[in-house]
Amino acid sequence: MEAAAETQRVQTLVEAGVAHLPARYVQPPELRPHLSRRRDATADCGGIPVVDLGPSGGDPVPAIGRACREWGAFQVVNHDVRPGLLEEVRAMGSSFFRAPMEAKLRFACDPRSPASEGYGSRMLAKDDGVLDWRDYFDHHALPESRRNPSQWPDFPSNYRDVVIEYSNNMKKLAQTLLCMISQSLGLPPLYIEEAVGEVYQNITISYYPPCPQPDLALGLQSHSDMGAITLLIQDDVEGLEVLKDGEWVQVQPLSDAVVVILADQTEVISNGEYKSAVHRAVVNAHHPRLSVATFYDPCKTRKIYPAMQLITKQSPLKYREVLYGDYVSSWYSKGPEGKRNIDALLINQ
Numbered sequence: 001m002e003a004a005a006e007t008q009r010v011q012t013l014v015e016a017g018v019a020h021l022p023a024r025y026v027q028p029p030e031l032r033p034h035l036s037r038r039r040d041a042t043a044d045c046g047g048i049p050v051v052d053l054g055p056s057g058g059d060p061v062p063a064i065g066r067a068c069r070e071w072g073a074f075q076v077v078n079h080d081v082r083p084g085l086l087e088e089v090r091a092m093g094s095s096f097f098r099a100p101m102e103a104k105l106r107f108a109c110d111p112r113s114p115a116s117e118g119y120g121s122r123m124l125a126k127d128d129g130v131l132d133w134r135d136y137f138d139h140h141a142l143p144e145s146r147r148n149p150s151q152w153p154d155f156p157s158n159y160r161d162v163v164i165e166y167s168n169n170m171k172k173l174a175q176t177l178l179c180m181i182s183q184s185l186g187l188p189p190l191y192i193e194e195a196v197g198e199v200y201q202n203i204t205i206s207y208y209p210p211c212p213q214p215d216l217a218l219g220l221q222s223h224s225d226m227g228a229i230t231l232l233i234q235d236d237v238e239g240l241e242v243l244k245d246g247e248w249v250q251v252q253p254l255s256d257a258v259v260v261i262l263a264d265q266t267e268v269i270s271n272g273e274y275k276s277a278v279h280r281a282v283v284n285a286h287h288p289r290l291s292v293a294t295f296y297d298p299c300k301t302r303k304i305y306p307a308m309q310l311i312t313k314q315s316p317l318k319y320r321e322v323l324y325g326d327y328v329s330s331w332y333s334k335g336p337e338g339k340r341n342i343d344a345l346l347i348n349q
């Protein structure tokens with residue numbers, strides 16, 4: 001059997017000119033994107049809401065509450081991330097993935113350990129299962145004790161400085177959003193941030209090369225993110241989709257927006273009042289696509305449980321307490337498959 005360590009980067013297959021999708025990337029019929037019901041959508045036309053965080057946008061908390069309840073995902077504009085930084089991060093990511101394979105492999109991740117830092121191609125350590133049509137670079141960014149920029153690419157020359165500035169900006173934006181999400185639940189503003197504790201932040205740049213048979217593959221299989229909240233930016237190529245009422249709805253690329261995706265621990269803390277969003281990435285035959293996901297997660301020794309203030313007769317305790325490290329191990333060993341991992345915490349399954 002092929003060892004995980006020898007899995008090729010998807011980009012290598014594409015550069016070798018594969019005309020047909022190799023068998024390991026072929027999704028079973030029921031998971032193929034062309035067979036699922038799918039909808040293109042802007043915010044004005046049935047897509048995920050766009051929330052204006054700027055001074056002229058009014059109070060964003062009610063709109064955030066509605067978006068969390070109905071979708072578990074939304075985009076924010078007029079956030080106070082330095083103008084230009086989102087574009088610099090995208091340009092830096094594309095320039096890394098456009099570099100020769102040999103230069104990229106100097107920063108290869110350890111394929112035997114899940115979520116190891118560096119350049120890789122597979123999400124799970126296990127050897128069976130269909131592979132995603134995706135390569136990535138994962139950075140361990142926070143806490144600072146975990147941040148070791150010498151593990152990150154040194155080209156282009158500003159790479160490490162840009163990642164550090166982006167990490168700090170995304171931490172601040174995530175904290176602002178967690179305050180608003182707490183308030184929208186009627187909790188004190190710092191409730192979710194304090195429940196999560198010290199932030200463990202990973203930044204993953206995903207690169208989806210053009211795919212010879214995009215109807216048979218997925219860039220990233222259906223999943224919900226395991227931590228508290230994910231902030232994602234994408235280039236102008238469509239591909240991210242969110243599941244809503246059984247339909248896959250495309251997330252429209254907006255160059256200045258940040259996509260906010262509620263993750264499983266926020267669902268637990270809200271006692272299920274808010275749901276983490278099930279999402280996936282589809283690929284296409286002609287254009288490579290780049291996204292940058294910043295995960296805001298608890299430390300592995302943190303216990304996460306529903307906020308007592310949200311437990312009432314009408315809304316009884318829904319989830320068991322979970323040690324975050326146990327949650328992560330189960331996610332990586334079983335695989336994501338939609339919401340299987342969080343459903344295992346339900347008290348009345």
Ligand SMILES: O=C(O)CCC(=O)C(=O)O
Nearest residue numbers: 204206220240281291293
């Ligand atoms: O590339 C995308 O749009 C999705 C990435 C994602 O969902 C993830 O990295 O968890």
Ligand SMILES: [Fe+2]
Nearest residue numbers: 223224225279
């Ligand atoms: Fe995700």
